Amino acid sequence: MITASIKFTACGLLLALFTGCTIVAPKYTSSPTNINQLRDTASIGVKIGEFQADPRAREGMASISLRGNSMESPYANSYAEYLKEALRQDLEEAHLLDANSTVEISGMLVHNEVNIAGFSKGHALVEARFVIKRSGQVAFDKVKTVKDEWESSFAGAIAIPKAQQNYPLVVQKLLTLLYSDADFIAALNKQ
């Protein structure tokens, strides 16, 4: 009986140590490549519209589960807001943000997943729909998807922070895909 109690207490302590924590994803950082891509190709100021979470998405919109830890967005507890902030920062750094512009970019976060269940690799899949409207008329409407993979670990103390730090890089890659789309640039620059 005593043995069982000790085992139960020890397991409880382990669980308390390793599960149930809430962590926050790192804030987004614009990449030089993305900023230069925008500065080299886009010439018209734009404003940012609404970014929403896909109502059909079951998870990953407010928090992402990393081995029992909940990773929340640093922007209004919403990963749709994270994407909006990422786009806003890139446009601002590229000197393309204009609150009075008639060109507006809005979006919807469709899928937002980080998976570190495996012991050797971590995976992420982020998918979003981007819409450009010029004076209210849709000029661009596409879904972009990025899949990423990195070295992970059996140890949660390694795997969880690594996944946490990779999240902004995954969003950077999603936006690289967007800025590299000739239709996106054409929709921005169209006279």
Place this chain on the structure above:
Amino acid sequence: MTKFIAFLSLAVATLLFGCAHPFNIAPDLSRINGQEIKPIDVNVGYFISSMDATREVITPGGGGDKVKYTPYRDLEPALFKVLSNTFRRAYPLLSPDDRATIKAKNITFVFVPQIETDSSSDSALTWPPTRFKLTLTCQAFDSEGKAIWMKQIVGEGNASFGEFKSYFPLAARRASEKVLLELQRALTEAPEFRGIPRSPAP
């Protein structure tokens, strides 16, 4: 029962101690502000080798643990921002003598950073460093490859548990912010980058 406790102790020790915790030493970019600066009207390039960009560095944290980070990758966006604040445009180069990009982008100066770091902690119970030291040596070359400027900047950041519990790399963030803002000030004041003919826009 003895075996179970031994296994449990080993598992806890493996999971909790001696780890190199992933870490990011980047500053808060919103604080690398260039609004007061009148940019120098030339384009510049910077070179970080692919080996440096992916190099992982491990330095001490607290409680016998360590922290692991990629200093060049972490600091590149801040370096880019400092150069973009100070000059008309900044471009990454494939080599210090990347003639194709230097020519295509009308690059007048090339910057090559060298980063050294160290960290420590006065806490035996928490792994994030309470002190972080960053040394940035930045050398500038003209478009012909002649060294024209060099600056070494050392910055230290400190953070106590009460401060870093919401952001573990806080001491590193403070150190890198100091160093990058000092670099920006030094570039702005250096006479070597002023008084040269304008290069045409690319």
